[in-house]
Amino acid sequence: MNEQTFVLDLGTSKAAILAVEADVVGHPHISAAATVPSKGVRRGQIVDVDLAAVTIDEACRKLQQLCGREVGTLALGLGGLHFDCTTAQGFVPVFPAGRAITPEDILQVLNHSRQVPVSPGREQIHALPREFRVDGKRGVREPVGTSGAKLEVLTSIVTSRSSDLADAERATELAGRRLDQIVPVHIAAGLGVTTDADREAGVAVIDLGAGSMTIGIFTSGGLAALASVPIGAQSVTNDIAALLKTSTDEAERLKTHHGAALADDAGDNESVQVLQEDHDRPRDMKRRVLCEIIECRARELARLAADAVVGTGVAHEVRAVVVTGGGSLLKGSGNVFAEAFDGVPLSVRTPQIGGAYGPVVSKPGMAASLGLARFVFAASASDLVPATGDSGGWKQRVRSLLSVIGGRN
Ligand SMILES: Nc1ncnc2c1ncn2[C@@H]1O[C@H](COP(=O)(O)OP(=O)(O)OP(=O)(O)O)[C@@H](O)[C@H]1O
Ligand SMILES: [Mg+2]
Known part of the structure; x- marks a missing residue:
């Protein structure tokens, strides 16, 4: 039997849960999907741990009925204002100089880049390499096997407020499940509706949900910034x-x-x-x-989203804007957002997958859950999980991906 991974996007209006496994060529395949109405979440954030636990449990039970397997461990997609993304740099000497770079060197350089101070009450949850440099040569995507004397990395460090992580962990435990990792839906929705080429060129993805808008900005193939607006459709x-x-x-x-x-x-x-x-x-x-x-409120939402993109400081690298999320189903929303983004090409997108669960997942409100499946699948396929302690808890592992991509549209 194939190994299945379970991912759950805990949204304000609904929770979406997917089972993902490798297909014959090793790509992620959605083998079951379910949604349930969500309780205990407001503006994309857990506000009632007990109710969030009920939501998680209901979603897991519904999926279990479909796939006939126990959902023991799951990855959670969360929104909210408590995530942040900063850029860090790391370097390590390659010794003896000129030998081929190994996965251990990659882990070492990633861990070096993570030696940045984190504000009190916050924790690192992901370290996503954006670019490697070998002997000063920029733009190296896959340094393993290339030879050099110095390896450098530019990393996106994703942090979260500790209390929000604790709430998510507690809700999952109360639901009788184990938490494997937390992924900001800002990243997940981006992976749900963009291609490698989009992220290479520079794209801002706005997930217009019920209670919030989450924004992920991807440039040169990697995550450049996150932003949230605590108001949605x-x-x-x-x-x-x-x-x-x-x-x-x-x-x-x-x-x-x-x-x-x-x-x-x-x-x-x-x-x-x-x-x-x-x-x-x-x-x-x-x-x-x-x-x-x-129209009045839609224009306000579009303006807030545009301001949030500008507020990240990387708007000048954004070549296209993509709007998704259930709120993007509103007729004409693309026109209103396009006006607010004044000249930047904008599209409204729906994630697309085939297979038995295509009709369940191919909806704008499912962008984050599909992207979450891709992210988690890619993370599990990559060995890049730098350990920061030895107690084995999920927070002791900071997830890294050589590339944030886990699948293609
Ligand atoms: N056909 C439609 N026209 C307009 N709006 C719609 C349509 N269908 C769904 N929506 C809106 O989409 C929103 C739900 O979107 P989505 O499922 O992405 O939210 P969520 O993930 O639960 O919330 P959040 O991401 O904010 O936590 C609701 O406000 C709903 O009214
Ligand atoms: Mg959502």
């Missing part, structure tokens, strides 16, 4: 509910079935049936009014 629903005086469910229905991010999408004579609170029967309203409410 749920705010559109909340605005509709407040302004049209409806329940949240009715506002969600209006948004997803009749909404558009541009008021001009609505013709003058178009109307929608709106069931307001304290009313027994729906009444007719101009669809344009609904779309005006949506």
